[in-house]
Amino acid sequence: MRPFEYARPQNESEALDLLNDHDANTAVLAGGTDLIALLQEDLQAPQRVVDIKQVESMQGIAADGDGVVIGALTTLEEISESPLLADYRSLGDVVDGVRAIQIQQMGTLGGDLCHLPNCWFYRNGYGLLALENGDSLVAAGDNRYHAILGNQGPAKFVSAARFAPALIAWGADVRVIGPDAGSSEWLPLEHFFVTPKVESQGVSVLKPGQLISHVRLPATAGRVSSTYEVLQMEGLDWPLATAAATIDLDGGVVREASIVMGHVAPMPWAAHEAAQSLIGQPVDEVSAGRAGEIAVAQATPLRDNAYKVQLAKTAVKRAVLSAADMLEGAL
Amino acid sequence: MAERKVAWKKRTDNTLIGGDHQRIDGVEKASGHAKYAADINTAGTLFARLLTFKGGAAVVKSIDTADAEKTPGVRAVHVFNGAGKEVRWDGTIVAAVAADTPEQAEDGVRAIKVAYEAKPHWVDEEDLPGATTGKRTKPLGDNKKGDVAAALKAAKHVHKGYYGITTISHMCLETHGSHCEWDGDDKLNVHLSTQNVSGTGGQFAGPLGIDASNVSITCNYIGGGFGSKFAADEWGVACAQLSKKAGKPVRLMLDRATELKIGGTRPSGFAEVTIAADAEGNITVWDSHHWGTSGIAGSTISLGQLPYCFDGIPNRNRKATGISTNTGPNRAWRAPPHPQLCAVTDTVIDDLAAKMGANSYDIFMKNLDKTPKPDVYAEEMKIGAKLIDWKAKWHAHGKGGGKSVKRGLGMALHRWGGRAGATTCTVKVHPDGAVETFLGSQDLGTGTRTVIAITLAETFGLGINDVKVNLGNNSYPKANPSGGSITVGGVSGPHRRAGLEALWKIYDLVAAKYKVKADSLSAKGGKILSAGKSVCTWKQACGLLGPMPLEVQGQGPKNDGLTSQGVAGVQMADVSVDIETGIVRINELVAVQDCGLIIDELTARSQVYGGLIMGIAYALSEERVMDNRTGRFINADLENYKLPRIGDIGKLMVHMYQPDSEYERGVVGLGEPPVISTGAAISNAVANATGVRVPVQPLTPQRVLEALKGGQA
Structure with a gap:
């Protein structure tokens, strides 16, 4: 790990000031579950690390009208245990899927949404796009864990944000602050993520010196939800494919639905047509299975990861069934 | 005086040997006081x-x-x-x-x-045609026995298939x-x-x-x-x-990534195999060509040991090809190369059973006459079947029930040597009764210290904590390296011999002092007894030594029956397979293991548990991933080099097979055997659940789904 300055702001404004020194060659430290590894592997070399854990305004979970606002510093464990989030089951499913108590206690919501890809080319120092003389190392190399959707450009990694599918399926907004001390903006979380065409674009709309401060969930309004993560291992492991479904059921029939897949594309992948196919249907094996088929119909698997199409399809089917408490017999 | 003979005690006379004893250094390790x-x-x-x-x-x-x-x-x-x-x-x-x-x-x-x-580099260990084109292969021999062609013609059941097991790396907790x-x-x-x-x-x-x-x-x-x-x-x-x-x-x-890359690997093996049997299920033919890599040296699993354990198959062709890859070199990996040999033998036998529509258990049992220890395997199979409830749970291959989750049973068997390694120790009995020993051996965490302490304590009639074991330094008498399951036999024999020699000297002093017959004496509970009656305490007896300690050197191995070699072992697996995700979970895993005389059954069982867990790792998730494009070991980290956590283990049942006939054999090593057949047993259980062979271990979701898609039987 290279030397860096360490700063510990007490409020958002201080945090932004500190982040915007050094031409914004700075990094945000919250739970540290990703940043520390990035620093150790020399994948990031900020001149200053800004530890935002003391920023009180970014902590906690609060009711906001009919909805809920979650501070970016909220830990996974707090999400899991909050009565205000009990009806947003798809979020608790993600916490359960993380399984590692250490990550659940240290990891934060904001950190998850900003988590950089676990792509092994990226983590071995080849960059986000892993290009060599313009050729994709991912396309030519071992891509068993890579994207099956949205992978026709140079980016072929999968988004590592585990909460994003569930939050987007709930229609969450995200508050981005900075780079100036006074500036802040709420935007739909769905618009937060980007699939980079060039290395410098990163994985989200965050510009240097900006950070996430809050996430806002709309009222559940009686909707049900679930996240299904296909996890090879029972311990800490990255999902092979995930899906989150939020469904408005009216007498057993779907009135409205939202489905978002994770770990299948460089960004969370909303499956609008799959969700649409459920409307007016009862939730059952047939309708959920059809939604799964539709969700992956446009998949363009790489050489090694055709199996992920099956996993994504299954994740969608099971997320839909699970949201309606109808999932049986899965490992 | 009756002749003094080196031997273990009569089994029923032991107070410590054969019991469950915690490691004497357990607290030091668990509390962080042990220095690595x-x-x-x-x-x-x-x-x-x-x-x-x-x-x-x-x-x-x-x-x-x-x-x-x-x-x-x-x-x-x-x-x-x-x-x-x-x-x-x-x-x-x-x-x-x-x-x-x-x-x-x-x-x-x-x-x-x-x-x-x-x-230019070549890192693909499985692609034989590609490696051949790239001139990265070399023949590693072939040989024949009997007449394969004629036997194939005469056979009633013939099965041909592809099997394999990838390279894995050493992953010591301490690099x-x-x-x-x-x-x-x-x-x-x-x-x-x-x-x-x-x-x-x-x-x-x-x-x-x-x-x-x-x-x-x-x-x-x-x-x-x-x-x-x-x-x-x-x-x-x-x-x-x-x-x-x-x-x-x-x-x-070494840092973790470098540890994985150059700390040593277990070579891979991939095989095309034809197997055949007569109408009764007696295996008559084995015909295999296998390949794989050990790194740049271009070796693979040994030719001479296929088909594994079933050496008695009468007609056999076998051929091996090595692939030279730009990958870190191999080193002995627990039971080299038996896990790989088992993975490409017992899976084939299981598929033959499936093709015959037979119960796998019956086909393994029928062919035990071709193994080195048919009687032991048969008994161990019966015990294992009872523990896992084979009879009630068995179903034909592919009839695993459930819509998306199928359940299946599988078994496999193994063997190992486990002879005693050459060891010398110096045992000191001090005039105040203190006992200590010195040897240049090492305790790999397997309980070597504890086994030594038990051996001397049993011999002297003391408690385990009355013995001080000094090992881990090369100024002490020479001991073999600890590898190949040779340490417990290696250290227990010399300590028993040295202990007896010291004890006999002390008996002579006691006999002279207390006017009792030396051959009437025994040591128990911190006392010296004559015909069961207390003569003096251990300390009083040691006081007769005079001012200087008694020092005796023990050596081994010797042909006096204290140690032996050769074990069998059977493992059975009950698994569930989610056919929509390819995920495999262990329900139950049974190991029945012999190893001669057991000194500490607790540490023996622990060895087996550890073997099973390592076996689950390489069976389901652990593998080295070499990226062809960059030539890099691309998953050399603890996230993507996937090792099981506690939730992945399932229920483990360990039965130490120890009839008197095993006790009489003396001590045999145990470290290697329990890791050998786990992979094949799990693979067979997955095949039984789904009706499809996932040819290559580890059985990742990717491989399971690809096999299901191909419907490869």
Whole structure:
């Protein structure tokens, strides 16, 4: 790990000031579950690390009208245990899927949404796009864990944000602050993520010196939800494919639905047509299975990861069934 | 006086041997007081960091360490591979830097300028046609027995299939490395993470130009070896050189990625096999061609041991081809290369059973006459079947029930040698009754200290904690390296012999003093008894020695029945397979294992549990992933090199098979056997659940789904 300055702001404004020194060659430290590894592997070399854990305004979970606002510093464990989030089951499913108590206690919501890809080319120092003389190392190399959707450009990694599918399926907004001390903006979380065409674009709309401060969930309004993560291992492991479904059921029939897949594309992948196919249907094996088929119909698997199409399809089917408490017999 | 004979006690006379005993160093380890090489931090110790090659193959064109040497805090730089040297696999060490702090050492590493000229690489271990085209293969022999062609014609059932098991890497919790400290110019003290305390001193002395007698090797505790830590290694010698250059002690442990890349691998094996049987299910034919890699040397699993355990199959063709890959070299990996041999034998037999529509258990049982220990296997199979409830749970292959989750049963069997290794010990009985022993062996975490203490305590009629075991230093009498399941036999025989010799001397003194017959004496409960009546205490007896301690040397192995070799072993698995995700979960795993006379059943069972867990790892998730494009070991980390956690283990049931006939054999090693057949048993259970063979282990979701899609039976 290279030397860096360490700063510990007490409020958002201080945090932004500190982040915007050094031409914004700075990094945000919250739970540290990703940043520390990035620093150790020399994948990031900020001149200053800004530890935002003391920023009180970014902590906690609060009711906001009919909805809920979650501070970016909220830990996974707090999400899991909050009565205000009990009806947003798809979020608790993600916490359960993380399984590692250490990550659940240290990891934060904001950190998850900003988590950089676990792509092994990226983590071995080849960059986000892993290009060599313009050729994709991912396309030519071992891509068993890579994207099956949205992978026709140079980016072929999968988004590592585990909460994003569930939050987007709930229609969450995200508050981005900075780079100036006074500036802040709420935007739909769905618009937060980007699939980079060039290395410098990163994985989200965050510009240097900006950070996430809050996430806002709309009222559940009686909707049900679930996240299904296909996890090879029972311990800490990255999902092979995930899906989150939020469904408005009216007498057993779907009135409205939202489905978002994770770990299948460089960004969370909303499956609008799959969700649409459920409307007016009862939730059952047939309708959920059809939604799964539709969700992956446009998949363009790489050489090694055709199996992920099956996993994504299954994740969608099971997320839909699970949201309606109808999932049986899965490992 | 009756002849004094070296032997173990009658089984029923033991008070300690055969019982469940906690490790005598358990508290030290669990409380963090035990010091490993990675913990040694004498005053002024420098930290070392490594510059490694990141690619498939290259030649070092130039290397410039000038800036590194000027980096603040850096005390010494050592170049492993200078200009002109070939680096032939990812992770090859190019240089090391020692500095006051780890961060300064990293700064130093970054300041080294290296230029490489890339060379072509080949890292694919499974692609035989590709490797052949690329001229990376070499024949490793073939041989024949009987008449395969004629037997195939006569056979009633013939099955042909593809099988395999990938390379895995050593993953010791404590990585390879040492702490080196010079005492003057020519005396070196090394704390080495090693399985070979007595044999590594010379490996330091030679390259360093000092006398072997001037190298002290210490290893009181080690965080895993599994066959990968027998040598000083180039990085061990480099640690000493850095220390000399810096004039300060240096600790150099491999980082995790480098550990995975160069700490040693288990070679892969992929095989095309034809097997055939007569109408009754007697296997008559084995015909195989297998290939794989051990790294640049281009070996694979041994030709001579296929079909594994079933040497008696009358007609056999076998052929092996090695693939030279630009990958880190192999080292012995627990039971080399039996897990791979089992993985490409017992799966084939299971598929033959499936093809016959037979119960796999029956086909294995029917063919035990072709194995080295048919009677033991048969008994162990019966015990295993009862434990896992084979009869009630069995169903035909592919009839695993459930819509998306199928359940299945599988079994496999194994063998191992486990002879006693050559060991010498010096046992001291002090006039105050204290007992201690010295030997240049090592306790790999397997309970060696505990077994020694039990052996002497049983012999002297003392408690386990009355014996002090001094091992882990090369100034003590020489002991074999601990590898190949030879240590428990290696240390228990000499200690029993030395213990008896000492005891007999003490008996003679007691007999003279108390006017009793020496051959009427026994030692029990801290007392010397004559015909069951107390004569004196152990301390009083030892007081008769005079002012000097009694010192007896014990040696082994000897042909006196204390130790033996050769074990069987059967494992059975009950698994669930989610056919929509390809995920496999272990429900139950049964191991029935013999190993002769068991000194401490608790540590014996622990060995088996550990073997099963390692087996689950390589069966389901653990593998080295080499990226063809970059030549890199792309998952050399603890996230993507997937090892099971507690939730992945399922229910483990261990039964130590120990009828009197086993006790009478004496002590046989146990470390290797329990890891061997786990993979094949799990693979067979998956095949039973789904009706489809997933040909290559580990059985990842990717491989399971691809096999299901192909419907490969």
